[in-house]
Structures are given as structure tokens and as C-alpha cells.
């Protein structure tokens with residue numbers, strides 16, 4: 670007979686639990702999308718066309734609400750005519766979203782999430798001003814900056830490390846790792862390989878920054894063993910946090926073409942859930958889990974259809990985790 674106390678429930682450190690422990694309150698991430706930002710994998714610096722699944726607007730609904738500007742920034746520019754617009758957008762987007770979360774859910778503390786495109790791909794002076802202003806907004810406890818591992822200079826990490834130390838606020842760098850297989854990164858037209866992933870994570874941590882590694886399950890030609898090996902690698906590199914996404918197909922992307930030609934089949938909900946259960950068995954309870962689901966709730970989603978509703982997705986994931994003795 671199995672004694673229940675022999676099999677204690679493993680409670681994961683979700684981002685929500687982490688924030689409550691760290692800041693004593695619920696914290697909401699506020700996604701920010703600013704004019705002028707792009708990605709070196711889109712503007713031709715390393716490639717054109719972007720990752721085969723990328724349609725950045727559908728990942729960043731805030732972008733639809735902002736006016737469009739033809740000018741796109743890159744780190745080599747010495748001037749940024751959009752800076753005042755960007756600072757205003759930052760403030761406006763923060764206030765309307767934080768007001769909403771305060772009025773509807775009583776959330777009092779926020780983390781600014783520079784989410785769309787590559788948020789370190791702009792002139793250094795611009796980045797300094799945006800990050801500094803973001804930390805000065807009321808009730809902000811920290812920043813989260815989404816980027817690629819080919820777009821972060823050590824000089825920027827030095828600045829962010831100092832900023833975190835001086836302000837006493839927390840700064841997360843969210844690296845889009847996706848896979849630790851060069852052949853996969855090549856196939857998805859990532860525009861970079863695995864070369865500096867580990868060292869960049871270490872350099873960030875050395876400066877007191879928190880690292881969240883994003884990984885994707887269901888990438889073309891990857892087996893479950895490969896996906897779990899990617900997870901294992903980012904854990905070995907001592908990521909402080911993990912975000913896991915299923916790969917879904919958005920209309921008018923290269924991945925959509927492959928799907929229509931019968932050359933790519935998305936991961937099934939059953940397989941994805943199985944992988945998440947396996948993953949959470951491996952992830953230590955000290956690692957912050959930022960997310961294990963993703964989807965897009967509009968008709969640009971081609972497949973898999975289970976990525977339409979994140980709530981249904983999460984319900985199935987939670988049920989399976991509970992059966993495995995894991996509390997998420």
C-alpha cells in the first residue's frame with residue numbers, strides 16, 4: 670500500500686508564487702510594444718523574413734493600437750527621432766493596462782515587459798532612457814526584456830546590472846533560446862546558432878540580472894528527447910526562469926506554407942501535455958516558471974486549434990500535472 674506522505678505533492682514556483690514571495694503582493698507583467706523596434710532577423714542584418722513562425726503583430730496585440738512608423742531602429746544609429754514618441758507610448762501603455770488590472774483585479778504592483786520584436790536592438794542611448802524611465806513609473810517593481818542571444822552586448826548587461834543594483838528593482842532578461850540544436854535553429858531561419866547562449870546567460874547572471882529562457886516544443890523535425898534535452902541544457906546553464914511554448918502556426922508565415930504543403934504537422938495536445946508533465950518533473954522547485962502555455966485568440970491561428978484557448982489548454986495541463994503529483 671502506498672503511503673501518501675511518501676509521495677508529497679511537488680509545488681512548482683510559478684511566476685505568481687515567486688512574485689508574492691519576493692514582493693509580498695501579486696505582480697502583473699505589463700507588455701509594452703514601441704514604435705521603431707524591429708529584429709535583426711527581419712531587417713536584413715542577419716537575415717530577412719524572420720523565424721519561420723514569426724508574425725510579431727499577432728504576438729503583440731498592443732502593437733495594433735499604436736500608429737505605424739516606417740522608421741526602424743538598429744544599434745548603429747546615432748540618433749533616434751522616435752525617442753519622445755516611444756517614451757510617451759511607454760507611459761500610455763503602462764497606465765492604461767495597469768489601471769485596468771488595478772480596477773478589475775486589484776493588482777497593485779507591476780513589471781514592465783518589453784515584449785515585441787527584439788528589445789535590445791536599438792541605439793544604446795535609447796535603451797538606457799527607455800529602461801530607466803520604465804523603472805521610474807509608479808508601482809513598478811522591475812523589468813523584463815525579451816531578446817535574442819545575438820543582440821545583447823556586454824556593455825548593455827553592465828548598464829542593466831548597475832541599474833538593478835542602484836534602483837533595488839529586479840531586471841529579467843528573457844532570452845529566446847527555442848532549441849539547443851543548430852540544425853533546428855537553421856531550419857527555422859533563426860539567424861543565429863547556439864554559440865553564445867550559455868556564456869550570455871552566465872554573463873547576465875554575473876551582473877545580478879535574472880534570466881528566463883524561452884523554449885518551444887513542437888519545432889519541425891524535433892523529437893521529444895530533443896525538446897527535453899533543450900530544457901535540460903537551459904537548466905544546466907542555471908536559468909532562473911523558464912517559459913515553454915507550444916509551436917503554433919499563424920497564417921501568412923513560412924511555417925504556414927510548410928503546413929499547407931503537408932511538410933509540417935503541429936504537436937498534438939496530448940503530446941504537449943505529456944512533455945509538460947515530464948518537464949515539470951525535471952525542473953527544480955527553485956526555478957521560476959513564467960509560462961507553460963501559449964496561444965492566439967483570433968482567426969490568424971491556422972493550427973493546432975487547441976492553441977486558440979489558453980484557459981482550456983491550462984485546464985488540461987493542470988489536470989495532468991495533478992495526476993502526476995505536481996501542483997502548478
Ligand code: SF4
Nearest residue numbers: 708710719720723786
Ligand atoms: S527573433 Fe522574434 S521577432 Fe525576430 S524573427 Fe524571430 S520570432 Fe520574430
